[in-house]
Amino acid sequence: MIYDYLIAPFAEFDFMRRALIGSIALAVGAGPIGVLMMLRRMSLAGDAMAHAILPGAAIGFLAAGLNLFAMTIGGLVAGFAVALGAGAVARATQMKEDAALAAFYLISLALGVLLVSLRGSNVDLLHVLFGTVLALDDATLLLIVSISSFTLLALAVLWRPLVLESVDPGFLRSVSRAGAPTHLVFLALVVLNLVGGFHALGTLLAVGMMMLPAAAARFWTRELTAMVGLSVLVGALSGVLGLLISYHWGVPSGPSIILVAGASYALSVLFGPVGGLLPRLAPRRHLEA
Template sequence: MWDVLVSPFTEFQFMRAALVSVVFLALSAAPVGVFLVIRRMSLMGDALSHAVLPGAAAGYMLAGLSVPAMSLGGFVAGVVMAVLAGLVSRFTTLKEDASFAAFYLSSLALGVLMVSRGGNNVDLLNLLFGSILGIDTPSLALIACVTSVTVVALAIMYRPLVLESIDPLFLRAVGGKGSWWHLLFMLLVVLNLVAGFQALGTLMSVGLMMLPAISARLWSQRLGLILACSAFIALLCGYGGLLLSFYIEIPSGPAIILLCGLVYLLSVFLGKEGGLVAQWVRGRHKKA
């Protein structure tokens, strides 16, 4: 059993690098996803992950497979889309989710066209789905930096962010500057999506952010436990996905996200807070 579970990571450096990247992403992206869930902004994470693609494609076309160029391009593109979607919702009758949907669909199409014109199918697949087993030192350093910034920022922002998520009117009434906390939080989301796309691609990175967070919400109502549970689920699925990709030769990114999806389905049925079984048991107790 030890050989099956541990030997791939002790024998192969690329497996160790992939596991380290999963640990970093689990500690940062999953907790950020929890705040997206409690703020009812789950689909905006998906929209922003697609918005990163044109910027990453522009960086690729200018500098090739350069981590700084693609990361900077992806970050700028994500921030620009978030700002534009907010402005459209502020000055028109469209809601913010509709603005995000319009921008992210356009961004995805633009990014695919840019990579198709400037590269090849392999480059396009790497940008869309990532290659965590081929992650290099600069990408790993970027993910580590983003994780450090995210953990520190969430610790500083925790109280006002919780208040802004639950009761924004109260925070505004006491002069809490909720709009600034919202903006800083959206920057954290974009940062984590940029870090995630280095390993999992633009289409898969949001999966590690959202699926563990949604699953964790079905197991507890205490925010601290939800944050810890989401990180644990992301880490467990990342570890299991890497083992699956090693032994049965399937793409590692989709394997990780598929395991996250299976944990979500399990949580839907067995989760203590809102799962189908728990609600059925409570219903029987009420009738009794």
């Protein structure tokens, strides 16, 4: 019984194994980035940047169809353009960066949907918006794993300045010239992981694997390294359980993965020892902190 429900789908079907590897790779790369975005209070900015990928991916689709290389390059160029453009608008005008990102996000989403609709069918549009994690081929899987590996390498080299720039960018600028380069590296890692997530989960759901596990981990520990580890673990388990739910109940795989991550967030809000609702309501002993 346990074998039939938990192991057989991955043991018997190659497409399930590919989806499993892709989901775990996404969790490994996107989990730490989600924690850093949460520290920067950029959680909603991640959603805006995920949609910013859409016009570039749509242009790649118009040029070459559902071609991995064309859509990836287009998504990277569009993501960087929107991230840098929103930052430039915020610095050159009185508009806040979150408002600039919101404007770019709405324009990007509308433009991307329009471009895909010019040539593609409703199926193509759904593929771009919601991804096809069960249809990952070797090239796409290699891309996702490569992005996750590069992310881990970059984090290992630049972890301290990335954390410091997330917590107190003013202090980092005052003691080092690494502030601006570190910020650009961080934006690059965000865009890269969103592009990887786009191929598996689509532009509408890619940010879910980045932010929901990080938000859930926040309720279980205050220690940053442990938070990153928990975020990766929650993301990986969400991928496994979401794929199993999709397989056994015949529901879309991408939304299933994100809904499992959402359920883990809801449970963390209720039961998490660091700020969870029920632990906060529980009676405490006299003079207990």
